[in-house]
Amino acid sequence: xxxxxxxxxxxxxxxxxxxxxxxxxxxxxxxxxxxxxxxxxxxxxxxxxxxxxxxxxxxxxxxxxxxxxxxxxxxxxxxxxxxxxxxxxxxxxxxxxxxxxxxxxxxxxxxxxxxxxxxxxxxxxxxxxxxxxxxxxxxxxxxxxxxxxxxxxxxxxxxxxxxx
Amino acid sequence: xxxxxxxxxxxxxxxxxxxxxxxxxxxxxxxxxxxxxxxxxxxxxxxxxxxxxxxxxxxxxxxxxxxxxxxxxxxxxxxxxxxxxxxxxxxxxxxxxxxxxxxxxxxxxxxxxxxxxxxxxxxxxxxxxxxxxxxxxxxxxxxxxxxxxxxxxxxxxxxxxxxxxxxxxxxxxxxxxxxxxxxxxxxxxxxxxxxxxxxxxxxxxxxxxxxxxxxxxxxxxxxxxxxxxxxxxxxxxxxxxxxxxxxxxx
Numbered sequence: 095x096x097x098x099x100x101x102x103x104x105x106x107x108x109x110x111x112x113x114x115x116x117x118x119x120x121x122x123x124x125x126x127x128x129x130x131x132x133x134x135x136x137x138x139x140x141x142x143x144x145x146x147x148x149x150x151x152x153x154x155x156x157x158x159x160x161x162x163x164x165x166x167x168x169x170x171x172x173x174x175x176x177x178x179x180x181x182x183x184x185x186x187x188x189x190x191x192x193x194x195x196x197x198x199x200x201x202x203x204x205x206x207x208x209x210x211x212x213x214x215x216x217x218x219x220x221x222x223x224x225x226x227x228x229x230x231x232x233x234x235x236x237x238x239x240x241x242x243x244x245x246x247x248x249x250x251x252x253x254x255x256x257x258x
Numbered sequence: 259x260x261x262x263x264x265x266x267x268x269x270x271x272x273x274x275x276x277x278x279x280x281x282x283x284x285x286x287x288x289x290x291x292x293x294x295x296x297x298x299x300x301x302x303x304x305x306x307x308x309x310x311x312x313x314x315x316x317x318x319x320x321x322x323x324x325x326x327x328x329x330x331x332x333x334x335x336x337x338x339x340x341x342x343x344x345x346x347x348x349x350x351x352x353x354x355x356x357x358x359x360x361x362x363x364x365x366x367x368x369x370x371x372x373x374x375x376x377x378x379x380x381x382x383x384x385x386x387x388x389x390x391x392x393x394x395x396x397x398x399x400x401x402x403x404x405x406x407x408x409x410x411x412x413x414x415x416x417x418x419x420x421x422x423x424x425x426x427x428x429x430x431x432x433x434x435x436x437x438x439x440x441x442x443x444x445x446x447x448x449x450x451x452x453x454x455x456x457x458x459x460x461x462x463x464x465x466x467x468x469x470x471x472x473x474x475x476x477x478x479x480x481x482x483x484x485x486x487x488x489x490x491x492x493x494x495x496x497x498x499x500x501x502x503x504x505x506x507x508x
Contacts, residue, residue: 103327104327106327107324107327107328110319110323110324110327111314111315111316111317111319112315114314114317114319114323115311115314115315118311118314119311122486123482123485123486124482124485124486128320128322128323131323132322132323132326135323135326135327136326139326139327193309194476194481195424195492196306196310197309197310197311197313198310198481198484198485198488198491199491200306200307200309200310201310201311201485202485202488202490202491204307204310215307216311218272219303219304219307219308220307220308220311222308224274225269225272225274240265240268240269241265243268244264244265244268247268247300247303248264250303250307251299251303254303254306
């Protein structure tokens, strides 16, 4: 098994762009997202033996990221650190067809979802996991995942409107 | 007649329904335009959300992450983007300031000023400080020429080779605008009645001729700097006009 740790390392390296993207759906800023990826990799590397070869490595990493993020949120709350303020101002759909501006308003809307909802949006809509896979990552029943996703999508719809 | 709830329609849009339920739903969709519209809207939303995060995959992975997984520390090219933005939004400008100071403060502002100025003028040196300069505290601020454009140009327009793309209110309640000149672009926000440049980068590609008309594509680091600061969404043309007439004060 000497090589398996090296093998996992190589495979995680190949996943880095997707891990960073999932991080971006959980955290508001790029720095927080990359810090999260870093923490998750550090955790993963000391427990590579817990990953079962043949199962999805991306799901395993997403799960480590998700639990790490929840821990991070709690410890920041304990430390009294405030997050980017959730201003109440109504969210006006951007009336521009610029794809960059649209992407920005979508990311903003996702950032305003609750933490649980962000995770399901990230896993299913962005990372393309099936409901079953996403439910396993989050360690929740599929039914819970489905209703959580439906609520998140409804909230996004209200913030963004229908026009693409 | 079967009724279909939101979760079932969503599951169908996501390709998660199989067997008899799926056959029944597909049959219903064939005869019900409104039902089909709801499914189509869900599919469109999925694409829109996925597209909003798609760019992350193309970003260069930060060295600190690759290094964790590398067996050897092979040389990695340095990032070409100069990001003066605060590392975390909640720590405000202080972080940006301190890393800026570590860079060599004034000297570094001048280097960046010359780079931006040269992009704009086609040659280095003279006139660069008209675009960017630094204040007494070593902060990078808009020079006369850039300040004038930021004060007066509506978003989506260019003047004197400087284009303005977006105006918005940041989380501290101040106005901010993005601008580009030649290959360089930046984000400036009102601080103490001046346009303080919080982030600058060299654009991927934005020839001057195209930029004059295009809404333009901003370098990712600038968009992210906007993302980190924006409160709500970009100003509408009308909100922007009011801001301009009010001297960008709040």
